[in-house]
Amino acid sequence: MSPPTIPDRYHGVWQRTLLETPKGRDTTSWVHWLQTGLWHGDLRVPADAERATPAGRAQQQGFAGTTTITRPDPARPEVCTWQRSIDFQPPRSTPDAGHMVFETPERVIETGIHGSYLEVWERLPGSVGRRIALAALDAAGEPSAERLLVSGRYLMHLRPREAAWPADTAPDDTLTQVVQRHADEAEALLDFQITFGTWGEGVWAVERATRPALEGQARPCTLGRAGDAEATLACEGLPPRWRVLEWHAP
Known part of the structure; x- marks a missing residue:
């Protein structure tokens, strides 16, 4: 279905x-x-x-x-x-x-x-046609919260933090406020990676990322199906196995 x-x-x-x-x-x-x-x-x-x-990244x-x-x-x-x-x-x-x-x-x-x-x-021009959504598979082969999304010639990767929110985090707090209250946990709270760029001919050109050091990189990146429910990815720093959530690649 x-x-x-x-x-x-x-x-x-x-x-x-x-x-x-x-x-x-x-x-x-x-x-x-x-x-x-x-x-x-x-x-x-x-x-x-x-x-x-850290204060700037939290914005x-x-x-x-x-x-x-x-x-x-x-x-x-x-x-x-x-x-x-x-x-x-x-x-x-x-x-x-x-x-x-x-x-x-x-x-x-x-x-x-x-x-x-x-x-x-x-x-954006060139952003329709191909539509792919994947969830990274963990060590047990189960889908995680990590996502890889493709739309047309664009690719976005999102890896959430492992750290839980501190117990005093209230609805509508900003990350800046939480980091100020818990400066000793700043790096763990900021460890949420989002990376976006164009993808074509096996190369992912990173335009923007929550980690500025990634911006401007051109990474070899190939993606393929490994059956109806799985996909494989060869891209530096990203998991190799993914669960297919959506795959429309005309």
Whole structure:
């Protein structure tokens, strides 16, 4: 049985070109959302983050999980909900959901449901067609929370931290606040790796990553099926065996 899929108009990699909130406008942060038929990955890097320091790295955001599209009120735009199974930042108190209006097939406006904001998203050329979502297999051969997502010519890898949140972490705390309270645990709390770039002809060219040292690297990277349920990956630093969650490669 095939997994549920969201409408084709959402597939691809979307670059945020504008964020408006009551606090102001942001047109400089690097923000990309990769969407397959069901799974999403997201990476957000503030332009002014001093990422060589723990405080700067803690300003980054990123997450992955499944996506649903609903229309509970026919008089309102449809609702996109990003259900986060892994998250660089601490848990939120409200769902990540927004009303979505497509101005053109390549441009969608998101307005907040549980917060006051407006975001403009524009789809990157070459980001539709191929859609792959994989979960890394652990030593026992079971799927882990680590994800590898492909959309068109783009690839995103997301490996969550192993450390649990400290007991005093409250909903809507920022990672900056948690790291400030637990400076001795900073490296473990920041050990959440998200890496994004173009992938073609067996090479993954890393554009942005939560670990800045990875940016600009060109890694040999090949991916293939190993049956209906598994895939194999040859890419430095990444697991070799993966469970297939979604595979659409025309």
